[in-house]
Amino acid sequence: MSAPVRLLLADDEHLIRGALAALLSLEVDLMVVAEAASGPEALAMARAHAPDVAVLDLQMPGADGVKVATSLRTELPGCRVLIVTGHGRPGHLKRALAAGVRGFVPKTVSAQRLAEIIRTVHAGNRYVDPELAADAISAGDSPLTAREAEVLELAADGAPVAEIAERAALSPGTVRNYLSSAVTKLGAENRHAAVRLARERGWV
Amino acid sequence: MSAPVRLLLADDEHLIRGALAALLSLEVDLMVVAEAASGPEALAMARAHAPDVAVLDLQMPGADGVKVATSLRTELPGCRVLIVTGHGRPGHLKRALAAGVRGFVPKTVSAQRLAEIIRTVHAGNRYVDPELAADAISAGDSPLTAREAEVLELAADGAPVAEIAERAALSPGTVRNYLSSAVTKLGAENRHAAVRLARERGWV
DNA sequence: CGCCGCGCATGACAAATGTCAGCACCGGGC
Protein backbone atom coordinates (compact mmCIF):
# COMPACT_ATOMS: atom_id res chain seq x y z
CA MET A 1 0.00 0.00 0.00
CA SER A 2 1.55 3.24 -1.18
CA ALA A 3 0.86 6.82 -0.19
CA PRO A 4 -2.16 8.47 -1.83
CA VAL A 5 -1.78 10.37 -5.08
CA ARG A 6 -1.48 14.08 -4.31
CA LEU A 7 -3.59 16.18 -6.71
CA LEU A 8 -3.72 19.79 -7.83
CA LEU A 9 -7.09 20.86 -9.23
CA ALA A 10 -7.29 23.94 -11.44
CA ASP A 11 -10.55 25.19 -12.94
CA ASP A 12 -12.01 28.67 -12.94
CA GLU A 13 -15.49 27.42 -12.15
CA HIS A 14 -15.68 27.05 -8.38
CA LEU A 15 -18.79 24.94 -8.66
CA ILE A 16 -17.05 22.37 -10.81
CA ARG A 17 -13.77 22.47 -8.94
CA GLY A 18 -15.42 22.05 -5.57
CA ALA A 19 -17.65 19.25 -6.77
CA LEU A 20 -14.72 17.51 -8.39
CA ALA A 21 -12.59 17.86 -5.30
CA ALA A 22 -15.33 16.34 -3.21
CA LEU A 23 -15.84 13.42 -5.56
CA LEU A 24 -12.18 12.64 -6.07
CA SER A 25 -11.58 12.81 -2.32
CA LEU A 26 -14.00 9.93 -1.95
CA GLU A 27 -11.40 7.73 -3.63
CA VAL A 28 -9.15 6.47 -0.87
CA ASP A 29 -6.01 6.60 -2.97
CA LEU A 30 -6.52 10.17 -4.20
CA MET A 31 -6.01 13.35 -2.20
CA VAL A 32 -6.62 16.90 -3.40
CA VAL A 33 -3.85 19.00 -1.87
CA ALA A 34 -4.36 22.25 -3.77
CA GLU A 35 -6.92 24.11 -5.86
CA ALA A 36 -6.55 27.04 -8.21
CA ALA A 37 -8.92 29.21 -10.23
CA SER A 38 -6.52 30.63 -12.81
CA GLY A 39 -3.40 29.75 -14.76
CA PRO A 40 -0.92 31.76 -12.68
CA GLU A 41 -2.55 30.58 -9.47
CA ALA A 42 -2.22 26.99 -10.63
CA LEU A 43 1.50 27.52 -11.20
CA ALA A 44 1.94 29.07 -7.76
CA MET A 45 0.03 26.28 -6.07
CA ALA A 46 2.02 23.67 -7.94
CA ARG A 47 5.28 25.22 -6.78
CA ALA A 48 4.03 25.37 -3.21
CA HIS A 49 2.61 21.87 -2.98
CA ALA A 50 4.51 19.84 -5.58
CA PRO A 51 1.55 17.57 -6.44
CA ASP A 52 1.95 14.20 -8.12
CA VAL A 53 -0.68 14.96 -10.73
CA ALA A 54 -2.02 18.34 -11.88
CA VAL A 55 -5.57 18.24 -13.24
CA LEU A 56 -5.93 21.39 -15.34
CA ASP A 57 -8.87 22.89 -17.16
CA LEU A 58 -7.94 23.87 -20.69
CA GLN A 59 -9.63 27.25 -20.58
CA MET A 60 -8.66 29.36 -17.60
CA PRO A 61 -8.07 33.08 -17.10
CA GLY A 62 -4.46 34.22 -17.21
CA ALA A 63 -2.86 31.23 -18.87
CA ASP A 64 -4.52 28.22 -20.42
CA GLY A 65 -3.86 24.66 -19.37
CA VAL A 66 -1.27 24.05 -22.06
CA LYS A 67 0.78 27.10 -21.06
CA VAL A 68 0.69 26.00 -17.43
CA ALA A 69 1.74 22.52 -18.49
CA THR A 70 4.69 23.92 -20.41
CA SER A 71 5.91 25.80 -17.36
CA LEU A 72 5.35 22.84 -15.07
CA ARG A 73 7.35 20.59 -17.34
CA THR A 74 10.56 22.47 -16.58
CA GLU A 75 9.81 23.53 -13.02
CA LEU A 76 8.36 20.28 -11.71
CA PRO A 77 9.37 17.48 -14.04
CA GLY A 78 7.99 14.89 -11.63
CA CYS A 79 4.50 16.35 -11.83
CA ARG A 80 2.28 14.63 -14.42
CA VAL A 81 -0.25 16.85 -16.11
CA LEU A 82 -3.78 15.82 -17.03
CA ILE A 83 -5.88 18.25 -19.06
CA VAL A 84 -9.66 18.24 -18.87
CA THR A 85 -11.66 20.30 -21.32
CA GLY A 86 -15.23 21.15 -22.10
CA HIS A 87 -15.14 21.56 -25.85
CA GLY A 88 -12.04 19.84 -27.13
CA ARG A 89 -10.66 21.18 -30.35
CA PRO A 90 -8.30 18.87 -32.25
CA GLY A 91 -5.38 21.29 -32.36
CA HIS A 92 -5.36 21.75 -28.62
CA LEU A 93 -4.69 18.08 -28.13
CA LYS A 94 -1.68 18.29 -30.40
CA ARG A 95 -0.34 21.35 -28.60
CA ALA A 96 -0.97 19.70 -25.25
CA LEU A 97 0.93 16.56 -26.15
CA ALA A 98 3.79 18.67 -27.46
CA ALA A 99 3.85 20.41 -24.08
CA GLY A 100 4.41 17.09 -22.34
CA VAL A 101 0.86 16.60 -21.10
CA ARG A 102 0.22 12.98 -20.10
CA GLY A 103 -3.54 12.89 -20.35
CA PHE A 104 -6.28 14.70 -22.23
CA VAL A 105 -9.95 14.05 -21.52
CA PRO A 106 -13.28 15.81 -22.15
CA LYS A 107 -15.55 16.76 -19.30
CA THR A 108 -18.06 14.24 -20.54
CA VAL A 109 -16.32 11.39 -18.70
CA SER A 110 -17.65 10.26 -15.34
CA ALA A 111 -15.86 10.94 -12.07
CA GLN A 112 -15.04 7.25 -11.65
CA ARG A 113 -13.51 7.21 -15.10
CA LEU A 114 -11.53 10.33 -14.29
CA ALA A 115 -10.21 8.74 -11.11
CA GLU A 116 -9.03 5.75 -13.13
CA ILE A 117 -7.36 8.00 -15.64
CA ILE A 118 -5.62 9.91 -12.88
CA ARG A 119 -4.21 6.62 -11.64
CA THR A 120 -3.15 5.69 -15.16
CA VAL A 121 -1.36 8.98 -15.62
CA HIS A 122 0.22 8.78 -12.20
CA ALA A 123 1.58 5.36 -13.08
CA GLY A 124 3.50 7.00 -15.88
CA ASN A 125 1.22 6.03 -18.74
CA ARG A 126 -0.53 8.31 -21.16
CA TYR A 127 -4.25 8.56 -21.72
CA VAL A 128 -6.01 10.40 -24.50
CA ASP A 129 -9.75 10.28 -25.00
CA PRO A 130 -10.37 8.05 -28.04
CA GLU A 131 -12.91 10.37 -29.60
CA LEU A 132 -10.71 13.42 -29.28
CA ALA A 133 -7.81 11.42 -30.67
CA ALA A 134 -9.89 10.41 -33.68
CA ASP A 135 -10.88 14.04 -34.25
CA ALA A 136 -7.27 15.12 -34.05
CA ILE A 137 -6.18 12.49 -36.54
CA SER A 138 -8.95 13.24 -39.00
CA ALA A 139 -8.34 16.98 -38.72
CA GLY A 140 -4.70 16.39 -39.56
CA ASP A 141 -1.89 18.88 -39.34
CA SER A 142 -2.26 22.54 -39.98
CA PRO A 143 -1.40 23.34 -43.59
CA LEU A 144 -0.60 26.91 -42.61
CA THR A 145 2.88 28.35 -42.35
CA ALA A 146 3.80 30.24 -39.19
CA ARG A 147 3.19 33.62 -40.78
CA GLU A 148 -0.11 32.61 -42.29
CA ALA A 149 -1.32 31.44 -38.90
CA GLU A 150 -0.06 34.63 -37.25
CA VAL A 151 -1.78 36.89 -39.72
CA LEU A 152 -4.94 34.85 -39.56
CA GLU A 153 -4.97 35.19 -35.81
CA LEU A 154 -4.61 38.94 -36.03
CA ALA A 155 -7.51 38.96 -38.47
CA ALA A 156 -9.65 37.07 -35.98
CA ASP A 157 -11.39 40.06 -34.47
CA GLY A 158 -12.37 41.56 -37.79
CA ALA A 159 -9.60 44.12 -37.99
CA PRO A 160 -8.97 45.66 -41.42
CA VAL A 161 -5.83 44.76 -43.34
CA ALA A 162 -4.13 48.04 -42.48
CA GLU A 163 -4.34 47.33 -38.76
CA ILE A 164 -3.17 43.75 -39.17
CA ALA A 165 -0.24 44.97 -41.21
CA GLU A 166 0.72 47.44 -38.51
CA ARG A 167 0.43 44.94 -35.70
CA ALA A 168 2.42 42.34 -37.61
CA ALA A 169 4.96 44.87 -38.90
CA LEU A 170 4.27 43.78 -42.45
CA SER A 171 3.29 45.56 -45.61
CA PRO A 172 -0.47 45.59 -46.27
CA GLY A 173 0.07 43.81 -49.55
CA THR A 174 1.96 41.02 -47.84
CA VAL A 175 -0.80 40.62 -45.32
CA ARG A 176 -3.32 40.25 -48.09
CA ASN A 177 -1.15 37.66 -49.77
CA TYR A 178 -0.87 35.62 -46.60
CA LEU A 179 -4.56 35.89 -45.93
CA SER A 180 -5.32 34.89 -49.49
CA SER A 181 -3.11 31.82 -49.32
CA ALA A 182 -4.49 30.84 -45.94
CA VAL A 183 -8.04 31.18 -47.24
CA THR A 184 -7.16 29.06 -50.25
CA LYS A 185 -5.47 26.36 -48.17
CA LEU A 186 -8.45 26.13 -45.85
CA GLY A 187 -10.91 26.13 -48.71
CA ALA A 188 -12.81 28.98 -47.14
CA GLU A 189 -14.97 31.65 -48.74
CA ASN A 190 -13.08 34.55 -47.20
CA ARG A 191 -10.78 35.40 -44.33
CA HIS A 192 -13.50 35.34 -41.72
CA ALA A 193 -14.76 31.91 -42.62
CA ALA A 194 -11.10 30.86 -42.65
CA VAL A 195 -10.68 32.13 -39.10
CA ARG A 196 -13.71 30.12 -38.04
CA LEU A 197 -12.40 26.96 -39.70
CA ALA A 198 -8.93 27.34 -38.23
CA ARG A 199 -10.44 27.90 -34.80
CA GLU A 200 -12.62 24.82 -35.10
CA ARG A 201 -9.64 22.70 -35.98
CA GLY A 202 -7.55 24.28 -33.24
CA TRP A 203 -4.98 25.62 -35.69
CA VAL A 204 -4.89 29.08 -34.22
CA MET B 1 -40.99 19.36 7.79
CA SER B 2 -41.87 19.30 4.11
CA ALA B 3 -40.94 16.84 1.36
CA PRO B 4 -37.53 17.31 -0.27
CA VAL B 5 -37.16 19.52 -3.33
CA ARG B 6 -37.18 17.35 -6.45
CA LEU B 7 -34.48 18.44 -8.92
CA LEU B 8 -33.77 17.97 -12.60
CA LEU B 9 -30.12 18.45 -13.56
CA ALA B 10 -29.20 19.16 -17.16
CA ASP B 11 -25.63 19.66 -18.34
CA ASP B 12 -23.83 18.08 -21.25
CA GLU B 13 -20.67 17.50 -19.24
CA HIS B 14 -21.15 14.23 -17.38
CA LEU B 15 -18.30 15.02 -15.08
CA ILE B 16 -19.94 18.20 -13.88
CA ARG B 17 -23.43 16.81 -13.78
CA GLY B 18 -22.42 13.76 -11.81
CA ALA B 19 -20.34 15.77 -9.37
CA LEU B 20 -23.14 18.25 -8.92
CA ALA B 21 -25.70 15.53 -8.38
CA ALA B 22 -23.51 13.98 -5.72
CA LEU B 23 -22.96 17.24 -3.91
CA LEU B 24 -26.55 18.39 -4.02
CA SER B 25 -27.73 15.00 -2.82
CA LEU B 26 -25.75 15.58 0.36
CA GLU B 27 -28.26 18.27 1.24
CA VAL B 28 -31.08 16.52 3.08
CA ASP B 29 -33.80 18.72 1.62
CA LEU B 30 -32.70 18.31 -2.01
CA MET B 31 -33.18 15.27 -4.19
CA VAL B 32 -31.98 14.82 -7.76
CA VAL B 33 -34.71 12.88 -9.53
CA ALA B 34 -33.53 13.21 -13.12
CA GLU B 35 -30.48 14.07 -15.20
CA ALA B 36 -30.12 15.06 -18.83
CA ALA B 37 -27.22 15.73 -21.19
CA SER B 38 -29.00 17.74 -23.89
CA GLY B 39 -31.83 20.18 -24.37
CA PRO B 40 -34.38 17.74 -25.79
CA GLU B 41 -33.44 15.14 -23.21
CA ALA B 42 -33.96 17.71 -20.46
CA LEU B 43 -37.45 18.38 -21.78
CA ALA B 44 -38.28 14.69 -21.92
CA MET B 45 -37.00 14.10 -18.40
CA ALA B 46 -38.94 17.07 -17.11
CA ARG B 47 -42.16 15.72 -18.61
CA ALA B 48 -41.50 12.30 -17.14
CA HIS B 49 -40.54 13.38 -13.64
CA ALA B 50 -42.18 16.78 -13.15
CA PRO B 51 -39.40 18.16 -10.92
CA ASP B 52 -39.90 21.12 -8.59
CA VAL B 53 -36.80 22.88 -9.88
CA ALA B 54 -34.92 22.40 -13.14
CA VAL B 55 -31.22 23.29 -13.00
CA LEU B 56 -30.19 23.88 -16.61
CA ASP B 57 -26.84 24.61 -18.17
CA LEU B 58 -27.06 27.50 -20.61
CA GLN B 59 -25.06 25.84 -23.36
CA MET B 60 -26.25 22.37 -24.27
CA PRO B 61 -26.49 20.45 -27.53
CA GLY B 62 -29.90 20.46 -29.19
CA ALA B 63 -31.52 23.36 -27.41
CA ASP B 64 -29.97 25.82 -25.01
CA GLY B 65 -31.19 26.42 -21.47
CA VAL B 66 -33.35 29.37 -22.42
CA LYS B 67 -35.16 27.43 -25.13
CA VAL B 68 -35.81 24.59 -22.71
CA ALA B 69 -37.05 27.09 -20.14
CA THR B 70 -39.47 28.55 -22.66
CA SER B 71 -40.97 25.15 -23.38
CA LEU B 72 -41.13 24.23 -19.72
CA ARG B 73 -42.97 27.42 -18.90
CA THR B 74 -46.02 26.28 -20.84
CA GLU B 75 -45.74 22.55 -20.30
CA LEU B 76 -44.91 22.53 -16.59
CA PRO B 77 -45.84 25.91 -15.14
CA GLY B 78 -45.16 24.66 -11.62
CA CYS B 79 -41.54 23.86 -12.41
CA ARG B 80 -39.15 26.68 -11.50
CA VAL B 81 -36.12 27.03 -13.75
CA LEU B 82 -32.63 27.90 -12.59
CA ILE B 83 -29.97 28.52 -15.23
CA VAL B 84 -26.29 27.98 -14.52
CA THR B 85 -23.72 29.14 -17.00
CA GLY B 86 -19.99 29.13 -17.49
CA HIS B 87 -19.44 32.34 -19.38
CA GLY B 88 -22.46 34.52 -18.81
CA ARG B 89 -23.13 37.08 -21.48
CA PRO B 90 -25.39 39.98 -20.51
CA GLY B 91 -27.97 39.41 -23.22
CA HIS B 92 -28.54 35.84 -22.20
CA LEU B 93 -29.68 36.96 -18.78
CA LYS B 94 -32.25 39.22 -20.37
CA ARG B 95 -33.51 36.49 -22.66
CA ALA B 96 -33.62 34.08 -19.77
CA LEU B 97 -35.68 36.36 -17.57
CA ALA B 98 -38.03 37.00 -20.47
CA ALA B 99 -38.45 33.22 -20.75
CA GLY B 100 -39.64 33.06 -17.16
CA VAL B 101 -36.42 31.77 -15.64
CA ARG B 102 -36.36 32.28 -11.86
CA GLY B 103 -32.64 32.14 -11.25
CA PHE B 104 -29.44 32.82 -13.17
CA VAL B 105 -26.03 32.06 -11.69
CA PRO B 106 -22.48 31.56 -12.97
CA LYS B 107 -20.61 28.33 -12.37
CA THR B 108 -18.22 30.22 -10.13
CA VAL B 109 -20.54 29.91 -7.12
CA SER B 110 -19.92 27.19 -4.57
CA ALA B 111 -22.14 24.14 -4.20
CA GLN B 112 -23.44 25.37 -0.84
CA ARG B 113 -24.37 28.66 -2.40
CA LEU B 114 -26.09 26.85 -5.25
CA ALA B 115 -28.08 24.77 -2.79
CA GLU B 116 -29.25 27.94 -1.05
CA ILE B 117 -30.21 29.48 -4.35
CA ILE B 118 -32.15 26.37 -5.31
CA ARG B 119 -34.12 26.75 -2.08
CA THR B 120 -34.68 30.43 -2.79
CA VAL B 121 -36.00 29.69 -6.24
CA HIS B 122 -38.14 26.84 -4.99
CA ALA B 123 -39.69 29.18 -2.45
CA GLY B 124 -40.95 31.24 -5.36
CA ASN B 125 -38.35 34.00 -5.22
CA ARG B 126 -35.98 35.05 -7.95
CA TYR B 127 -32.21 35.06 -7.76
CA VAL B 128 -29.82 36.66 -10.22
CA ASP B 129 -26.09 36.77 -9.67
CA PRO B 130 -25.23 40.37 -8.74
CA GLU B 131 -22.23 40.57 -11.01
CA LEU B 132 -24.10 39.24 -14.03
CA ALA B 133 -26.95 41.63 -13.24
CA ALA B 134 -24.53 44.56 -13.15
CA ASP B 135 -23.06 43.49 -16.49
CA ALA B 136 -26.51 43.24 -18.00
CA ILE B 137 -27.46 46.68 -16.77
CA SER B 138 -24.27 48.32 -17.95
CA ALA B 139 -24.53 46.61 -21.32
CA GLY B 140 -28.03 48.02 -21.72
CA ASP B 141 -30.57 47.15 -24.34
CA SER B 142 -29.73 46.19 -27.86
CA PRO B 143 -29.93 49.23 -30.16
CA LEU B 144 -30.51 46.93 -33.11
CA THR B 145 -33.84 46.46 -34.81
CA ALA B 146 -35.09 42.94 -35.42
CA ARG B 147 -33.90 42.91 -39.01
CA GLU B 148 -30.51 44.32 -38.20
CA ALA B 149 -29.99 41.61 -35.60
CA GLU B 150 -31.20 38.94 -38.02
CA VAL B 151 -28.90 40.03 -40.79
CA LEU B 152 -26.00 40.40 -38.40
CA GLU B 153 -26.54 36.88 -37.20
CA LEU B 154 -26.52 35.55 -40.72
CA ALA B 155 -23.27 37.41 -41.28
CA ALA B 156 -21.73 35.74 -38.25
CA ASP B 157 -19.99 32.94 -40.09
CA GLY B 158 -18.36 35.19 -42.64
CA ALA B 159 -20.82 34.57 -45.44
CA PRO B 160 -20.75 37.09 -48.31
CA VAL B 161 -23.60 39.54 -48.77
CA ALA B 162 -25.14 37.55 -51.61
CA GLU B 163 -25.57 34.50 -49.42
CA ILE B 164 -26.99 36.50 -46.54
CA ALA B 165 -29.44 38.14 -48.91
CA GLU B 166 -30.58 34.77 -50.19
CA ARG B 167 -30.98 33.27 -46.74
CA ALA B 168 -32.88 36.31 -45.48
CA ALA B 169 -34.93 36.65 -48.66
CA LEU B 170 -33.81 40.26 -49.04
CA SER B 171 -32.16 42.24 -51.77
CA PRO B 172 -28.35 42.44 -51.51
CA GLY B 173 -28.54 46.20 -51.29
CA THR B 174 -30.91 46.03 -48.36
CA VAL B 175 -28.64 43.62 -46.59
CA ARG B 176 -25.76 46.01 -47.00
CA ASN B 177 -27.85 48.84 -45.64
CA TYR B 178 -28.83 46.87 -42.57
CA LEU B 179 -25.29 45.76 -42.00
CA SER B 180 -24.06 49.30 -42.40
CA SER B 181 -26.55 50.67 -39.90
CA ALA B 182 -25.81 47.88 -37.44
CA VAL B 183 -22.09 48.53 -37.72
CA THR B 184 -22.68 52.24 -37.16
CA LYS B 185 -24.91 51.68 -34.15
CA LEU B 186 -22.40 49.37 -32.54
CA GLY B 187 -19.52 51.70 -33.32
CA ALA B 188 -17.63 48.87 -34.99
CA GLU B 189 -15.01 48.97 -37.71
CA ASN B 190 -16.82 46.54 -39.98
CA ARG B 191 -19.46 43.84 -39.93
CA HIS B 192 -17.19 41.23 -38.40
CA ALA B 193 -16.15 43.36 -35.47
CA ALA B 194 -19.84 44.21 -35.10
CA VAL B 195 -20.69 40.52 -34.88
CA ARG B 196 -18.08 40.10 -32.18
CA LEU B 197 -19.41 43.04 -30.19
CA ALA B 198 -23.01 41.93 -30.47
CA ARG B 199 -22.01 38.43 -29.38
CA GLU B 200 -20.12 39.76 -26.38
CA ARG B 201 -23.11 41.75 -25.27
CA GLY B 202 -25.44 38.86 -25.92
CA TRP B 203 -27.45 40.77 -28.51
CA VAL B 204 -27.45 38.00 -31.06
C1' DC C 1 26.06 24.40 -56.63
C1' DG C 2 21.28 24.67 -58.09
C1' DC C 3 16.65 24.19 -56.77
C1' DC C 4 12.77 24.98 -53.99
C1' DG C 5 9.94 26.66 -50.38
C1' DC C 6 9.25 30.39 -47.37
C1' DG C 7 9.21 35.23 -46.15
C1' DC C 8 8.40 39.71 -47.88
C1' DA C 9 7.35 43.02 -51.06
C1' DT C 10 5.15 45.64 -55.17
C1' DG C 11 1.75 46.61 -58.67
C1' DA C 12 -2.45 45.92 -61.05
C1' DC C 13 -7.00 44.43 -61.57
C1' DA C 14 -11.61 42.50 -60.34
C1' DA C 15 -14.90 41.74 -56.86
C1' DA C 16 -16.94 42.59 -52.47
C1' DT C 17 -18.03 45.82 -49.06
C1' DG C 18 -19.15 50.33 -46.82
C1' DT C 19 -21.49 54.65 -47.22
C1' DC C 20 -24.81 57.83 -48.72
C1' DA C 21 -28.93 59.68 -50.89
C1' DG C 22 -33.34 59.00 -52.13
C1' DC C 23 -37.97 56.79 -52.68
C1' DA C 24 -41.99 53.97 -51.21
C1' DC C 25 -45.04 51.53 -47.99
C1' DC C 26 -46.96 50.61 -43.58
C1' DG C 27 -48.32 51.18 -38.72
C1' DG C 28 -48.47 53.54 -34.35
C1' DG C 29 -48.75 57.72 -31.68
C1' DC C 30 -49.90 62.68 -31.06
Add this chain to the structure above:
DNA sequence: GCCCGGTGCTGACATTTGTCATGCGCGGCG
Protein backbone atom coordinates in the same frame (compact mmCIF):
# COMPACT_ATOMS: atom_id res chain seq x y z
C1' DG D 1 -54.39 63.86 -40.45
C1' DC D 2 -49.54 64.13 -39.91
C1' DC D 3 -45.15 62.70 -38.49
C1' DC D 4 -41.84 59.25 -37.48
C1' DG D 5 -39.54 54.94 -37.32
C1' DG D 6 -39.00 50.43 -39.29
C1' DT D 7 -38.87 47.88 -43.50
C1' DG D 8 -37.48 47.35 -48.24
C1' DC D 9 -35.63 48.77 -52.53
C1' DT D 10 -32.44 51.23 -56.08
C1' DG D 11 -28.35 53.56 -57.73
C1' DA D 12 -23.88 55.67 -57.31
C1' DC D 13 -19.52 56.10 -55.37
C1' DA D 14 -15.21 55.32 -52.49
C1' DT D 15 -12.84 51.97 -50.03
C1' DT D 16 -11.48 47.49 -48.82
C1' DT D 17 -10.67 42.75 -50.16
C1' DG D 18 -9.30 38.99 -52.97
C1' DT D 19 -6.39 37.33 -56.64
C1' DC D 20 -2.55 37.06 -59.58
C1' DA D 21 1.96 37.89 -61.55
C1' DT D 22 6.38 39.10 -60.48
C1' DG D 23 10.60 40.00 -58.06
C1' DC D 24 14.31 39.41 -54.45
C1' DG D 25 16.85 37.26 -50.53
C1' DC D 26 17.60 33.49 -47.56
C1' DG D 27 18.31 28.85 -45.84
C1' DG D 28 17.96 23.91 -46.38
C1' DC D 29 18.63 19.82 -49.19
C1' DG D 30 19.93 16.72 -52.78
